[in-house]
Amino acid sequence: MKKIATITASVITAGVLCYLGLSGYIWYYDSQRIKKNDVRLSAVAENNKVLSFFNEKGCDYCHTPSAELPFYAAFPVAKQLMDYDVQLGYKSFNLQSVRTSLIDDKPVSQSGLNKIEWVMQHQTMPPTRYVALHWAGGVSDSERIEILNWIKHQRERYYASADTAAKHRNEPLQPIPKKLPVDERKAALGFRLYHDARMSGDSTISCAHCHA
Numbered sequence: 001m002k003k004i005a006t007i008t009a010s011v012i013t014a015g016v017l018c019y020l021g022l023s024g025y026i027w028y029y030d031s032q033r034i035k036k037n038d039v040r041l042s043a044v045a046e047n048n049k050v051l052s053f054f055n056e057k058g059c060d061y062c063h064t065p066s067a068e069l070p071f072y073a074a075f076p077v078a079k080q081l082m083d084y085d086v087q088l089g090y091k092s093f094n095l096q097s098v099r100t101s102l103i104d105d106k107p108v109s110q111s112g113l114n115k116i117e118w119v120m121q122h123q124t125m126p127p128t129r130y131v132a133l134h135w136a137g138g139v140s141d142s143e144r145i146e147i148l149n150w151i152k153h154q155r156e157r158y159y160a161s162a163d164t165a166a167k168h169r170n171e172p173l174q175p176i177p178k179k180l181p182v183d184e185r186k187a188a189l190g191f192r193l194y195h196d197a198r199m200s201g202d203s204t205i206s207c208a209h210c211h212a
Contacts, residue, residue: 047102062089064096107158113151114172120144
């Protein structure tokens with residue numbers, strides 16, 4: 001019985017040491033990667049802050065197509081697990097388009113903002129198993145608030161119309177504006193095309209024939 005207890009304790013100790021060693025290496029690797037990639041890419045301070053957040057949390061590991069992974073990513077089992085996470089993460093959300101928009105100071109797509117907002121509000125990212133190894137990958141409450149405020153600023157700057165009420169300006173789906181600018185020439189062209197039978201395959205029926 002004593003021998004079994006000794007073996008069990010040894011196995012547990014070895015497991016803990018392996019975990020601490022691997023986690024320590026990952027922490028060092030992440031720290032070096034952050035320093036290497038810590039470049040101010042945008043002329044807008046708020047955009048750089050968000051870019052730094054994505055970089056520090058390692059979001060690019062699973063949400064960009066060509067992130068540089070640690071050496072153990074080539075090992076059996078680890079490779080299968082990480083390949084699965086990367087494929088699933090990239091399929092769910094492509095962070096590269098968000099990064100490009102921030103660097104160029106252009107609007108992040110509404111779908112991109114909505115996805116980031118959802119995971120921040122529901123605290124589904126990063127996954128627990130990721131934070132268990134990437135100690136710096138956790139997101140604090142203050143960081144969540146900062147990201148949510150950035151999303152709010154993006155919506156107000158790019159998507160909310162002038163006549164949108166204040167309580168609706170941060171909605172994922174913006175209300176239809178009461179007034180829209182109309183180009184009379186484009187409207188006239190659209191009317192002509194809509195009633196032009198040449199738009200059909202055999203030039204005998206117009207869109208308006210069925211949809212007027």
